[in-house]
Amino acid sequence: MQPLAERMRPRTLNDYIGQKHLVGNNSVLRKMIETGNVASFILWGPPGVGKTTLAQIIANTLDLPFFTLSAVSSGVKDVREVIEKARSQGMFAKGGNPILFIDEIHRFSKSQQDSLLGAVENGTITLIGATTENPSFEVISPLLSRCQVYVLNSLENADLLELANRAIMEDTELKKLDIEIKETEALLRFAGGDARKLLNIIELVVAANGGEQIFITNETVTNRLQENPLAYDKDGEIHYDIISAFIKSIRGSDPDAAIYWLARMIAGGEDLKFIARRLVILAAEDIGLANPNALLLANACFDSIHKIGLPEARIPLAETTIYLAASPKSNSAYLSIEKAVAIVEETGNLPVPLHLRNAPTKLMKDLGYHKGYKYAHDYDEHFVKMQYLPDKLLKTRIWQMQNNTAENKLTDFVRKLWKGRY
Numbered sequence: 181m182q183p184l185a186e187r188m189r190p191r192t193l194n195d196y197i198g199q200k201h202l203v204g205n206n207s208v209l210r211k212m213i214e215t216g217n218v219a220s221f222i223l224w225g226p227p228g229v230g231k232t233t234l235a236q237i238i239a240n241t242l243d244l245p246f247f248t249l250s251a252v253s254s255g256v257k258d259v260r261e262v263i264e265k266a267r268s269q270g271m272f273a274k275g276g277n278p279i280l281f282i283d284e285i286h287r288f289s290k291s292q293q294d295s296l297l298g299a300v301e302n303g304t305i306t307l308i309g310a311t312t313e314n315p316s317f318e319v320i321s322p323l324l325s326r327c328q329v330y331v332l333n334s335l336e337n338a339d340l341l342e343l344a345n346r347a348i349m350e351d352t353e354l355k356k357l358d359i360e361i362k363e364t365e366a367l368l369r370f371a372g373g374d375a376r377k378l379l380n381i382i383e384l385v386v387a388a389n390g391g392e393q394i395f396i397t398n399e400t401v402t403n404r405l406q407e408n409p410l411a412y413d414k415d416g417e418i419h420y421d422i423i424s425a426f427i428k429s430i431r432g433s434d435p436d437a438a439i440y441w442l443a444r445m446i447a448g449g450e451d452l453k454f455i456a457r458r459l460v461i462l463a464a465e466d467i468g469l470a471n472p473n474a475l476l477l478a479n480a481c482f483d484s485i486h487k488i489g490l491p492e493a494r495i496p497l498a499e500t501t502i503y504l505a506a507s508p509k510s511n512s513a514y515l516s517i518e519k520a521v522a523i524v525e526e527t528g529n530l531p532v533p534l535h536l537r538n539a540p541t542k543l544m545k546d547l548g549y550h551k552g553y554k555y556a557h558d559y560d561e562h563f564v565k566m567q568y569l570p571d572k573l574l575k576t577r578i579w580q581m582q583n584n585t586a587e588n589k590l591t592d593f594v595r596k597l598w599k600g601r602y
Contacts, residue, residue, distance in 0.1 A: 184354070185379040188347050189233055191240060197346075197375070198339040199230060199332050209234070209330065213241055218276055220300050220307040222285065222315050222324075225332030228374030231310035234332075235281040238308070245269040245278035247305075251287035256295050263299045277306045285309035286318035293320045300326050334373025341368075343375055347382060358393040359386065366398035370405060381405070422448075423458060426501075431466045435505040442501050446494050456482040459500050470510035470584040477503055508584045516579045523576065530570035563597050577602075 190196045193203050193210060202209045212218050218238060223231040239246035247262045266278040280299075282288065299305045300323070307327060311318060315329050335343075341364060348359045361367070371378035384404045385396055422444050429437035445455055456478070463478035481500040485493045539549035554564045569576065581591040581602070595602045 183380070184347060184351060184383040185376045187351055187353075188343070188379055190237065193237055193241070196230060196233065196237060197343050198335045199234070202330055202332070203234070209238075213238055216242055216276060218242065218279070218306050219328060220305075220326055221328040221330055222307075222309040222311060222319065223330055223332055224311050224313075224315055226334050226373065227312055228376035228378075229332045229335055230375065231332060232281070232283060235279070235308045235310065239279045239281075242276055244276050244306075247278060247280045249280065249282045251282055251284040251292070254282075254292075256292050259292060259295045263296075263304060266299070266305045277303050279308055280305040281308045281310070283310050284312070286311040286313040286315070290320055293323050297322055297326070335375055336373075337364075337368050340371055340373070340375065340378050344378060344382060347379060354382075354386065357386065359396065360394070361396045363397040366401040367396060370401060423454075426455075427458060427462055427466075430462055430501065430505045431509065433505055433507075433509065435502045438501050438505040439498060442494075442497060446490070446497070452485045452490070452493055452497065453482075455497060456485050456500075459497075459504060463504055465514045466509055466511055467504060467507045468510045468513040469587045469590060470508040470582070471586060474504055474507050508586070510582045510584055510587055512580055512582045512587065519578050523573070523578070527570075527572060530572055533567055533570065535566070536568065561597070565598070 193213065196203055201207060204210065223234060225231060236246070245266065247266055249258060249262060262280060266280060269278055280296075282296075285293075296305075296307060300307050309315075309319070309327065315324055319327075341361075344361060344367070348354050348361070367378065367381060370381055381401060381404070382396065385400050386394055388404050389400075422441055426438060426441035426445065429441055442455070446452075460475070460478040460482055463474040467474040477500055481496045484496045534548045535550060535552040537544070537549040539545045539551075545551075554566055556562050556564055558564075567574065581587050591602065
C-alpha cells in the first residue's frame with residue numbers, strides 16, 4: 181500500500197494546499213499554467229511544501245511529456261539520455277516543450293548542470309528544478325540566469341489542519357476509521373510546516389492505535405514519535421534538538437556524546453553538508469584561537485564530503501567531531517566580533533585616521549591622506565607603534581584574550597609590542 185503522503189498527493193491546482201502567492205488567483209504560476217506558456221524555473225523551499233507535487237500538476241494539466249531525474253542518483257550520462265528522449269518526444273508534443281523535473285538539483289555537480297544548458301537554452305526541454313538550498317550558491321550562474329526562481333514557504337498551521345482534516349475525510353483507508361483530532365499543538369509542532377511530515381505522523385498514530393476509534397492528541401503524537409527514535413525529523417523539533425545536543429557535546433568536550441549524536445543524525449538521513457557546515461562554524465566559534473588547526477580540519481571535512489558519499493563520508497565527519505570535542509576551547513574571536521559589531525552600531529561611521537587613508541590622487545595627498553603612515557616591515561620585529569583605531573575608540577578594548585596554551589602565546593606577543601595596552 182502506498183504511504184498516506186503519496187495517496188494524498190494533489191493532482192490539480194484546486195486541490196493544492198498552500199503557496200497562494202504562487203498558485204492563488206492571478207498568481208504567477210497559475211497564469212503560466214492557464215496560458216500554457218511555461219518557462220524554465222527553480223522551486224526553492226524547505227522539504228514537504230509541495231515542490232515535486234507542483235511540477236507534476238503542471239505537467240498533468242498541460243498534458244506534456246514529463247521526465248524526472250534525482251540529482252542523488254543521476255549522472256551526466258542519465259541527463260543526456262533524458263534530453264535525447266525529450267528531443268524525440270518533443271517533436272510530436274503539442275502545446276509546449278517536454279518538462280524535465282530534477283529533484284534536489286543543488287546536488288548536481290557543475291558538469292551535470294553544464295550538460296543541461298544547451299537543452300534549456302534551445303527549448304528542447306523546460307527545466308523545473310527543486311531545491312532546499314539557496315540556488316544562488318548551489319546552481320551555476322549560466323543555468324540560474326536561464327531560470328526564474330520561485331520561493332515556497334513552510335505551510336501555515338491553517339494549511340496543515342486543512343490537509344489533516346482532508347486526509348481523515350477523503351483518504352481511502354482513513355475514512356473507514358473513526359478518527360478525531362482532539363489536540364493539535366504537538367501535531368503541528370512536530371510537523372514544522374511540512375505536509376509530508378504531518379501525514380506521516382498521522383499514519384504512525386493510526387497504525388499504533390489498531391482500533392477503529394482513534395483520538396489524535398498531544399500525548400498520542402508525542403508517545404508515538406518517542407517510540408520511534410530513528411524517525412529522525414530533518415527539519416522539525418527532533419532535528420533541532422539533536423543538532424543542539426551534538427554542538428553542546430562538542431563544546432562541552434565530550435567525544436563520546438558528540439559521536440553518538442553524529443550517528444543519530446547519519447542514521448536519520450541528515451544532510452551531510454548541514455553537519456559539516458555546523459562543524460566549521462563550531463571550530464571558529466567555540467575552539468577558535470585555542471586551536472586554530474580545528475578550523476582547517478573542519479574545512480577539510482566539508483570539502484571531503486563533497487567528493488565522497490556515504491558510507492565513507494561518515495569517517496571524516498567522525499574524525500572531525502572527535503578532534504573538535506577533544507580540543508581546548510575559546511570563544512574570544514566570537515565575543516570580539518560581537519563586541520565590535522555592537523560598537524559600530526553604537527558609534528556609527530567614525531572617520532578613518534588620515535594617516536591610514538589611501539591617497540591615489542594629488543588632492544588626497546594635499547589633504548593629508550596617508551601622511552605620517554609608517555610601514556611596519558621597515559622597523560625592527562616588523563612593528564612600529566602607531567594609531568590604528570578611530571580617535572574616539574583609542575581606549576577601547578575589544579579582543580579579550582582567554583587562558584589557554586595557544587592564546588597565551590598570542591597574548592604574550594601582543595603585550596610585548598603594545599606595552600601597557602593589553
